[in-house]
Amino acid sequence: MTKEIEEKILSLKGKFPKVKTAILPAFHILYQESGYLDPEGMEKISELLEIPLMEVYEVASFYTYFPSEKTGKYIIRVCDNLSCLLSGAEKLIGYLEEKLKIKVGQMTPDGLFTLSTVECLGSCGTAPVMMVNEDYYENLTREKIDQILEKLSKK
Amino acid sequence: MTEKILFKYIDQPDQYKIDTYIKNGGYQAVPRVLKELSPEQVIDIIKKSGLRGRGGAGFPTGMKWGFVPKDSSKPRFLLCNADEGEPGTFKDRELMQKDPHQLLEGIIISSYAIGANLSFIYIRGEFAFEANRLEEAIKEAYNKGFLGKNILGTGFDLEIKVHRGGGAYICGEETSLLSSIEGVRPLVRLRPPYPAISGCYECPSAVNNVETLSNVPHIIINGAEWYAGIGTPKSKGTKIFCLSGQVNKPGNYELPMGTPLRELIEEYGGGIKNNRKLKAVIPGGVSTQVLPVTKVDVKLDFESLIEAGSMLGSGAVIVMDENTCMVETAYRLVQFFEHESCGECTPCREGTYWLSRIMKRIVQGQGRMEDIDLLLDLCDNIFGKTICPLGDSVTIPITSTLQHFREEYEYHIKNKRCPVERK
Numbered sequence: 001m002t003k004e005i006e007e008k009i010l011s012l013k014g015k016f017p018k019v020k021t022a023i024l025p026a027f028h029i030l031y032q033e034s035g036y037l038d039p040e041g042m043e044k045i046s047e048l049l050e051i052p053l054m055e056v057y058e059v060a061s062f063y064t065y066f067p068s069e070k071t072g073k074y075i076i077r078v079c080d081n082l083s084c085l086l087s088g089a090e091k092l093i094g095y096l097e098e099k100l101k102i103k104v105g106q107m108t109p110d111g112l113f114t115l116s117t118v119e120c121l122g123s124c125g126t127a128p129v130m131m132v133n134e135d136y137y138e139n140l141t142r143e144k145i146d147q148i149l150e151k152l153s154k155k
Numbered sequence: 156m157t158e159k160i161l162f163k164y165i166d167q168p169d170q171y172k173i174d175t176y177i178k179n180g181g182y183q184a185v186p187r188v189l190k191e192l193s194p195e196q197v198i199d200i201i202k203k204s205g206l207r208g209r210g211g212a213g214f215p216t217g218m219k220w221g222f223v224p225k226d227s228s229k230p231r232f233l234l235c236n237a238d239e240g241e242p243g244t245f246k247d248r249e250l251m252q253k254d255p256h257q258l259l260e261g262i263i264i265s266s267y268a269i270g271a272n273l274s275f276i277y278i279r280g281e282f283a284f285e286a287n288r289l290e291e292a293i294k295e296a297y298n299k300g301f302l303g304k305n306i307l308g309t310g311f312d313l314e315i316k317v318h319r320g321g322g323a324y325i326c327g328e329e330t331s332l333l334s335s336i337e338g339v340r341p342l343v344r345l346r347p348p349y350p351a352i353s354g355c356y357e358c359p360s361a362v363n364n365v366e367t368l369s370n371v372p373h374i375i376i377n378g379a380e381w382y383a384g385i386g387t388p389k390s391k392g393t394k395i396f397c398l399s400g401q402v403n404k405p406g407n408y409e410l411p412m413g414t415p416l417r418e419l420i421e422e423y424g425g426g427i428k429n430n431r432k433l434k435a436v437i438p439g440g441v442s443t444q445v446l447p448v449t450k451v452d453v454k455l456d457f458e459s460l461i462e463a464g465s466m467l468g469s470g471a472v473i474v475m476d477e478n479t480c481m482v483e484t485a486y487r488l489v490q491f492f493e494h495e496s497c498g499e500c501t502p503c504r505e506g507t508y509w510l511s512r513i514m515k516r517i518v519q520g521q522g523r524m525e526d527i528d529l530l531l532d533l534c535d536n537i538f539g540k541t542i543c544p545l546g547d548s549v550t551i552p553i554t555s556t557l558q559h560f561r562e563e564y565e566y567h568i569k570n571k572r573c574p575v576e577r578k
């Protein structure tokens with residue numbers, strides 16, 4: 001963990017009525033930095049915020065947004081809840097699997113993409129929807145998926 | 156078309172900036188409240204307006220604030236629930252994205268009413284863009300003196316913090332939300348004590364939804380009578396209906412309470428996609444009972460929907476056409492609740508597991524006729540026997556589809572396949 005990130009986490013300490021409130025903001029910082037809640041980072045959070053490591057893990061394990069293992073550079077989260085299913089999400093998930101040549105839950109061998117399905121993303125009026133890292137992509141079609149993947153592969 | 160309140164400026168691309176917001180009449184309610192009204196008077200206005208919570212339960216907002224003790228020596232907190240995770244619901248996101256100051260103004264007034272000097276906006280982790288937008292808006296409001304110490308020279312202090320969640324639907328439940336903010340494992344808490352007495356950090360707190368709070372400045376400016384004059388006798392004001400599923404024009408529509416469901420689907424939603432027939436509607440998010448086409452001639456308000464055998468919930472209207480399998484739909488929703496159960500109480504934790512297994516075998520053509528009674532029996536053992544309403548919610552897709560579409564379950568079991576021919 002870089003000094004800069006350490007300081008960012010440390011600066012959370014005085015921001016709330018109780019220091020433990022800083023735990024979720026710290027997870028977001030670590031996730032931004034590492035792409036997942038890596039063990040070294042978790043230890044650092046425990047140390048900096050003075051929260052026992054067990055408790056840090058106990059809280060972290062509740063939240064599905066932060067991966068606990070290394071993922072691809074881009075995490076694709078496709079919604080497969082009701083409104084998206086009614087708008088054809090299932091076929092698009094199949095299409096993504098076909099294009100990336102992986103199954104849901106897997107990472108491409110080049111480490112670029114991880115494909116996952118998630119519950120409702122709060123964007124059902126523009127279904128089908130997916131997130132790539134922190135960006136939303138809405139009203140998805142095969143063509144749109146082609147464009148998005150192409151753009152990201154080139155970056 | 157009736158006048159919009161919350162969405163009046165939603166189509167102006169820079170409404171999210173403070174100058175545009177002010178130009179369009181914003182931040183007039185804050186000085187009026189802080190300079191001319193006591194907290195009791197504010198609560199009284201909100202009570203008289205008839206505003207009820209837009210987060211799902213429909214609890215009267217003024218009454219909720221009235222429960223927060225005025226003489227407590229402890230600090231008080233206002234928590235804005237922006238966890239929006241009920242499948243089918245996507246209104247709070249649009250409100251925060253396009254008109255964040257409307258929400259901030261509502262939070263300032265509401266905090267003043269309950270005597271809070273710190274407020275959290277608990278926003279779901281996925282809404283990174285909206286969280287940023289709110290942070291920017293908060294900065295703007297500080298710079299103009301609407302937030303911080305001694306707001307507009309009135310002696311009232313308020314800080315607003317944006318707190319991002321981590322992808323757990325249960326954190327939208329008010330006590331789980333409190334635990335999530337406190338930084339402990341966000342399990343649901345037993346009530347009493349209610350948050351008004353012992354909420355965030357064991358201090359008096361009020362939890363309110365984004366849409367609820369966004370209404371507050373308008374009620375202050377235009378008066379309780381004005382607001383109470385919109386809607387129906389018991390469901391006041393407008394509601395943002397989140398229309399999704401198989402309609403031509405899905406989206407958020409702000410309409411007066413009591414608008415006919417048919418009107419929303421046909422006129423605003425442009426009817427069913429691909430000229431298919433309407434089969435069923437879930438009128439208030441996946442925690443509410445599905446209505447078959449024979450029951451969709453209903454008005455969208457708290458009372459009418461209860462009469463029709465469902466609920467207004469969060470206002471998420473999910474439309475399904477003739478090609479939708481109701482058994483698969485129910486199965487998908489049970490899977491959702493199984494995934495999101497916090498695991499604290501046995502009926503919900505074990506019940507969702509078993510319901511999901513039984514539904515799976517019916518969907519896969521391996522069900523038995525006795526399974527239907529087994530499902531109902533399990534639902535009976537969950538409903539009303541759990542710590543939080545999520546337990547009830549898991550039974551609703553099953554009992555309501557069984558009530559109206561029992562023959563589809565029987566068909567799956569008898570013929571070992573789905574009756575719906577998907578085109």
Ligand SMILES: Cc1cc2nc3c(=O)[nH]c(=O)nc-3n(C[C@H](O)[C@H](O)[C@H](O)COP(=O)(O)O)c2cc1C
Nearest residue numbers: 208209210236238239240327328329363364367544
């Ligand atoms: C499982 C569950 C999830 C909930 N999710 C939300 C949510 O995402 N947003 C929300 O405003 N209320 C949600 N609620 C309702 C809240 O508990 C609470 O009633 C609401 O925030 C109160 O605000 P209101 O009175 O302004 O509606 C949820 C309730 C349950 C049981």
Ligand code: SF4
Nearest residue numbers: 499500503541543546
């Ligand atoms: S009903 Fe379910 S979600 Fe609610 S407290 Fe019990 S286990 Fe948790």
Ligand code: FES
Nearest residue numbers: 079084120121124
């Ligand atoms: S169901 Fe997919 S975003 Fe809501």
